[in-house]
Amino acid sequence: MQEIKLKWLVKPQVSNIGTTFCIPWKKGELRNTKNVVVRSKDGSIIPTQNWPLSYWGDGSVKVSGHAAFFGTNLPDEVFACIEEDTVTKFETMVEVYEDKEYISVTTGKLECKISKAGDKIIEYLKVGQKIICSNFTQILTTERTSNFTGYRTKVEEEYIPQILGATVESRGPLRCVIKVWGRHLRNTKMTFDGSLLKQGWLPFEMRLYFYANSDKIKLVHTFIYNGNPHQDFIKGLGLKFNLPLHSPLYNRFVRFGGDSGLFCESPKNLIDVDRREKYKAMFQNQFNGQLVDFDIDEDHHYIREINNTPEWDEFILFQDSSEHYVIKKRTSCQCSFVKATEGRGSMGFAYVGDENGGLGVALKDFWQKYPSGFEVKALTSSEANLIVWLWPPYGEVMDLRHYDFGTYTSSSYEGFDEYRSTPYGIANTNELWLYCFDYPPTTEQLLEYAKMQGFSPLLVCSPERYKETEIFGGLNLPDNSSPKKEEIERILTAIVDFYLKEVERRKWYSFWDYGDFMHSYDIVRHMWKYDIGGYAWQNTELVPNIWLWLMFLRTGRFDIFKMAEAMTRHTSEVDVYHLGEYKGLGSRHNVVHWGCGCKEVRISMAYLHRYYYYLTADERIGQLMDDVKDIDRQIMHMDPMRAYFTNDPENRVHIRVGPDVMTFCANWFVRWERYQEEIYKQKIIKILDFLKKNPAAFISGGVFDYDPEKTQLKPVEYTGGSNFVFCFGNTLVWLEIAKNFEDKEFEDLCVQQGLFYTEFKENKDEILKSWGVPSFGFKLNMLNIGMAAFAAMKKNIPALKKEIWQMFLDYDKNPRLKFICDGGIDLQLATVPAPVVEVPFISTNIASQWSLNALLALEFIGDEL
Template sequence: MTGNSGKLALSWLEGRPALPAGVVWGAPWKQGELDRRTPIRLRGLQGANVAMQSWPTAYWPDGSVKWTAHAASLQEDREDGYILEQGQSSPLAPAERIVIRKTAEHIEVDTGAIVCRANRSGPSVIQEMRIGERTVCSDGRLVGMREEHHAVSGHRTVVEEPMNSVVEHAAVEQSGPIRAVIAIRGRHQLSISSRRWLPFTLRLVFYAGQRSISIVHTFLYDGNPHQDYIKSLGITFFVPMKGPLYNRHVRLAGDTGWFGESPKGLMTFRLPERQRELYELQAAGLPIALDPAQDAELPSLLADSPEWGDFKLVQSSSDSYDILKRTKEGCSWIRSVSGRRAAGLLYAGGDYGGLAIGVRRFWEKHPSALEAKGLTGDEANLTFWFWSPDAPAMDLRHYDTDTHVVSCYEGADELRSTPYGIGNTSELTLWCCESTPNRDMLDAMVRIKDSPPLLVCEPTRYRETRALGSWSLPNRSTPVKSQLEDTLDGLISFYQEEIEQRRWYGFWDYGDVMHSYDPVRHTWKYDIGGCAWQNTELAPNIWLWYMFLRSGRGDIFRLAEAMTRHTSEVDLYHIGEYAGLGSRHNVLHFGCGCKEARIGMAGLHKFYYYLTADERIGDIMDEVKDSDYATLRLDPMRSYFAKDEFPTHTRSGPDWAAFCSNWLVQWERYEDAAYRDKMLRGIASLKAMPNRLLTGPVFGYEPKTGELLFMGHENYGHHLMICMGGAQVWAEMAHLLQDPDWDAMLAEYGEFYNLPKEEKIRRSGGTLQGKDWNIPMLSTAMMAFAARRTGNGELARQAWEYLLGSPYNWSVEIPLETREVPRQSFVREITEIPWISTNTVSQWSINTIVCLELIGDEVPESIAEHKEENLT
């Protein structure tokens, strides 16, 4: 289907949604294939047209559309697949349309199934949600507690101060007719001091005809970690409770099933048969009516039984949760049940239904909690705690008062460890319910909130458009290629298992992986400065997204999605002194003194944006568009070059390459020629250098113009130019800019990198001495680019030598072998790969995938023979 121009086959990433749901997805187009004025239609595999909302998200240099985003609201007629096609006529009009009404005080969204009123000011974010004239919930607001510590005479005292949201701005970002988005921004206000802090953004996402809404919540930390501890942070709603207590219900998702109770259970110390029948109906969530004749004694018995008003589920770690309940405030909580990993959904309601709150990554981002209070009154209070008040307060201080550059590979002598400006994003789904959902319905809600429905194209479509770079599809046509594919798949499986085995979970950690392994302690170097969390070092994001694009596997998509969410928020500064820069790898994600643009470059995150149209990632890519100006505040080369005649310094890679990545996204998203021109000015500067791209790589830099200014040769390591995603950025620039000189410069670099020193000296007339051209494996994608462009088969074969086990570079062992760790050597039974390094794995995988595309015909016939030749 993808070979038919203008038609794209779509399938579900993880199967057809179990409930009616809204879906938004992205689709790529070849250059020149789609004119921006051409309508696009959606039809099911059975031929029926489907109403759809469409908008462009990126353009090619010739003005044709590169990426489109689409939204549909699917009811009972959900199909297993769809066709997206260009059409001569307008798309099918939706049967139900979102209606938005604005006043000075609020924005009201009517999906046709529910009405939601969002406030423009005040503490309440959502004024109310209703079905018809019946209010389902009201006064939705952000809540929390700040904690401050004081030490007096050796004793520590803790002062707690509640806080609530204050809405400062609300706007319609997307107005339908099928999908609408309301963005609400504000800060949290402390109740005693009235201080405002912790900026937040809430996006409310609606679909026509749906009774559910999605909420994307982001907050930024702007406190002093030595004073401002966050004891709790959550979002709360008030739900009207109608009817007798025995017809009110709470549901909490456990590991595989459901905790379901009523504030007035029918279980008493004895259970007559009639009462048992009613009790079973109550347990199923069905309304019961007492018969005056049959149930004459029951009202007095119930009047004497306790009333359980409050319930909560606390996920204290990735492996433990408790469900507790109490009768009322001032009384003790009792433990109802314990489990391992709760599925993260709460429902509470009465005679006329209620509200369900589902939270993505609930146990993965512990310590989290779900709480329902006041079920015995006229109004219950439902809260999802991003950070549970039952957990210790967040501690965002650095792990030491010193930095450890020499012993622990930390990046700078300056201790610039600060969480000021980092963020965290969470996702929720709310359902307005007319009655208590049965267990099948609740199960379906869990599946939808955990794995939001997503339509995707076939891998061949992503590849042929080149809308996300150049990479290969899986190829098992020879034994060696089959071994390479097995290794690529095996590395993904290893990290999936390692995330679970090492418990890489938690509110600030989930989505990241670790950097280097310690085979003596049989653990990762979690406590060794620059060897702990990876923080996008050597572009693991690109590795995971390439693996998804070439396979279409849903499990890899979710792995890459989690990494994107984490690295774009926690590893990057969004406000403050370091805004636009990120932190290099460290024991703490924000701990390293090196703050650089490459960590948060747009090219790491745009995969997710174009595949899902996620507005938060769009914000972040806009945030970094001018990150080159941040180098005026913090020169990335300050430890090596003193302040001189240049405004600042930059390396052609990874710094300038990261800037280009940001500018490329601005150019293709908004057709802003100023950012294209900044790239061109940098390229023009390199063309004028004595050895073009081989020069440097450190230059003086002028952010106002984008000019790179000559400072000498071989003044820093050349491998860093290409191993942080620079090679992929530059190749994409070559595809888009169509500049033969730039292509030639890239090919020259790929051919030159691994030449003997004597040949480097000869070719450069003595200006290049072969200093710091390190780790040949990292250059193989550039070598492949050169070999493909020049037809140099020998260079292609040399690239495969470096990938298939050369003793002179980082290599991946083929085949992969894990081993069991002796029982007494670690706290639990585990397996390991002793040589493992995420740097090696990321770059080996990326380069192998690219080389299979560009020089796949030169793959040797035997890995074993190849290794033998190398050793000889």
């Protein structure tokens, strides 16, 4: 049995860490995850907790999830293999105790008591006998503006969380996940304007991850906006930790992560009032995080002088943009702040503690998802507060209103005339790590945690392993064995590098935007069309998610992973509705992510997110994929073609094979491979049977009436050649289903579909006429070329293979490619605020589709280059 090598995506520089990772398997290779053994390079066993994430059609494991804990000696790589007779022993295990009111978790290093009700999410965190944190809760403040009295008045209202439940979502010897959920309630029964109390405001869920022998906790926090964007403005949203402090003020410490180092202070700094070397050294030690010990007799004069210095009770770090943060402090809420320092991008780390230990917190994507912040309060009291601000109250309120009061369908590509811009039901997920210390850590230790910037340690396989297991379609490895292949690889790399740089150059950051790309470029203004209807934010249009994930899987590059991960978080949360009328649907591209009147199933497609799930086993993504398993029923309430069939006397539901039916099948496929639920396989088979009997439906697109109860399609109208049957991931989805179901007949239909869009299909016009399908639109282009490459391989048509590669490498037909490969054009103009790098006419649609179809062509006919 071969060994499967895994290495760190980015090797952590800290010790004693827990991690969750995944391993892909070939069909028939693994039957029982209990037989997976992970070893270090010297052959010693690394204890792991194993479980299946998905299955092949024969019941063998497709992807397995694993949890492990690594102590002080962190290996560069580990090796997994199947050993049926090996028994793994666990020296320390996670223990979970549950009653009606609480869930208690012990890891061997810490104890955590989690509430099932009330307003305190965590009652306490203990390391040994020391309480590191108590009464962990949430803070929510809203702001309303009123002219009721004749004066413009702003009123802030405070909310408290109401926990509705907690459960052990995942339990094992080395890892457990506790899920807590709830909502927020006002502190008062009436608002300032006399309106009734709103129940169930801003629902949230939180997952806490524990690892055996670990004193660290991963926390994944999600909230769903369910307010009125014209009146429910969030002023502040944060997580508050109460920290007991018992030491003298000069032995209490505050640490904030800056750009590259730590901001280090205490509420009582040992300033050099005495100008003696001894006290200067003491001040330096305190600054470095070391405890100070005075001799009462020898140091009484210095102690008296120190007692006459300010006591700093509050500290704030506020990241107000991707380019700036400020750190301030004050002695009292009745006094002004004093600015300490400013910087660009904070690492997103804070620590508060004393000589007994303390708590460190890291918020992932801290400056990328600005505004964000940390606040330390009551530092001079016996219980300080450390607040992690997901949305700090120091700047503007969270404004989720639309950018206008109407739509601009004809001029700005905004979909339908219907005004359906609403944030009601969108979500946002954020990740944190909690680091518990029962001793005063050194500044150097804390800096290593800060440098991780909240990123979870992750082991990944080699690109070769992902390729050989065939768990993802369209995946191949970089190949420079010929000049033409080298040119294709150069373009693929140039395109993804261009976008990674554009994120920074164009500042595609902020709380609701980070993870998305812009759609189309404006060559007059030399900027992206940020304010022009459907040409602004991309959302999941033409599946850039899949493009980025395939580029990561074939290269193993961390920068691509991080961008693909951010896009997965964004598109699965912000672009999709999780409550309300549009639950399960997503919003098409727009100036505002949720602005387009087209609410469609393709935006929330589970297939988009399983790449991330099969790399990380992330429970939140798993839940979101489960949420859309029956999304075909939602179509009955939101006809995607309602703008075009306004007078259908039969009141039918009008859907398309691509992208609607394809999305149904993609969701069912993910559900089936994860849980082996036969009902979802049978739904797909019903659709495949219909397409086999009605090839016009598959090849030309068309519009159909749909009955979700029977999984039944009925033709309404056939169209000509439709790009919608290809450009939303259709080629990948259909070919993967055909392969996994071992359906040769459907595979042949895919071949015929590819040929119909080329000049190599015999009797095309006669066949179309017999089907009653118009002959226009059947033309080889960048959207269907991947399926054409599949057909060229299966039918072995040399001329078609040659035509496909000519199209990919023809700079006259794709002038953008030349600009990208040349690095773009450097512009510095009087009409441009700052110098830019420009690729004229660049479009994310073209970038993602060219890349995806090039990868498919490399897989199918790469040997022809």
